[in-house]
Amino acid sequence: MHSFEYRNGALHCEGVNLDTLVDEVGTPAYVYSKATILDHYRRLSEGMSELDCLICYATKANSNIAVLNLLAGEGSGFDIVSGGELFRIKKAGGDPGKCTFAGVGKTREEIEMGLDAGILSFNAESEAEVEFINQVAGEKGVVAPIALRVNPNVDAKTHKYISTGKSENKFGIDFESIAGAYERASQLEHVKIRGLQMHIGSQLTSVGPFEEAVKKVVPFVQQLKDLYDIEFFSIGGGIGIVYNDSLASGVMSWWEGQEEKPLTVEEYAQALVPLLKPLDMKIILEPGRFMVGNAGIMITEVLYEKRGSAKTFKIVDAGMNDLIRPALYEGHHDIVPIKEPATASTEEKVDIVGPVCESGDFFAQDRPLPSVESGDRIAVLSAGAYGFVMASNYNSRPFPPEILIDGEEVHTIRPRQSYEELIETEIIPR
Ligand SMILES: *Cc1c(COP(=O)(O)O)cnc(C)c1O
DSSP states (O other), X not given: OOOEEEETTEEEETTEEHHHHHHHHOSSEEEEEHHHHHHHHHHHHHHTTTSOEEEEEEGGGOOOHHHHHHHHHTTOEEEEOSHHHHHHHHHTTOOGGGEEEOOSOOOHHHHXXXXXXXXXXXXXXXXXXHHHHHXXXXXXXXXXXXXXXXXXXXXOOSOGGGBOOSTTSSSSEETTTHHHHHHHHHTOTTEEEEEEEOOOBSOBOSSHHHHHHHHHHHHHHHHHHHHHXXXXXXXXXXXXXXXXXXXXXXXXXXXXXXXXXXXXXXHHHHHHHHHHGGGOSEEEEOOSHHHHGGGEEEEEEEEEEEEOSXXXXXXXXXXXXXXXXXXXXXXXXXXXXXXXXXXXXXOEEEEEEOSSSXXXXXXXXXXXXXXXXXXXXXXXXXOSSSSGGGOOOGGGOOOOOEEEEETTEEEEEEOXXXXXXXXXXXXXXX
């Protein structure tokens, strides 16, 4: 679900009119719905309730400490990929004991931080890393909880930049080598084998690849349980969301014929629970995008219209530095006007582009949209995941604000960055 809809002619998030909101906070701005985030967490948690399931939210999808705090309050664990994320979890009131630490390049400092915090598991991605974790734990005189990440060599059928479970990807240890890696890890004194992890990719819109990977790996998990008494199997994240038709269908006629079918929690659970239940162990899920993707939008204002011989450009005040998904992964985002268009008949094909000096700086190309003019605001939908977290100051553009809506309440969970803050840490040598 999501909580963005037209009411009385204006797009609302929960009980808040977004047109009046941006009169105050300006544009560009990210807006998140608390109810949507909670609904996604609860639906997934209930859908998998037949299993002993721990949701470790993939922090990198949206790591504002207010969002982390919301999920911590629900009892969520966290999948982290850096020391910075662990720092955030602690600040947000999360439980490090429910944190799994992923990533191919953990540094000594990060391993030490994880050990000090008492995390649930280091999910190691190479044998060299396991040996290094063993060494660092040994120097501290402690034992590090670990799991190995297996690369099941399954095609996630997603964009090549977000596919992670094929042999040619840098992630995990090959399925053919994983048994030997466990054998060697079991002989190390300062690691304790706790589980097995995999993550085959992101934005999967069908359950098939998940099913294939789980089927392939389950017999091996059973072996690990017998051999090393492992406690958990993490099947990773990757549940896709609908980027097309993200508002209630039927409301907006210009979407017709381009609907994506969402992967529902019901389908996911129906396919995977029967395969996982016989293992009789803790199952960890690491959803990121599913939890926050459709819970956030980015609002931007149209500055100018430019009619070229081949195209019509609408130039807006947000750029690829604010939301990079279209430039980086050819990511599609639905775009709707904040003021509800009277009819769909006035739509025209336009490119929505930002002010940044790059040709990749666009949010939509050749997209039929209801006509919008200079001064009108538009919402780039489904921007809650991999949106603000990937923002940069490129072109010396300050970070946009992040706003969390809770019913009628508006919480600024990060104010717009000022120019002073933009250069605050820079130093001219004397
Ligand atoms: C990024 C990542 C996730 C989350 O992926 P989503 O597609 O956002 O669900 C989960 N696990 C690991 C190891 C990741 O790197």
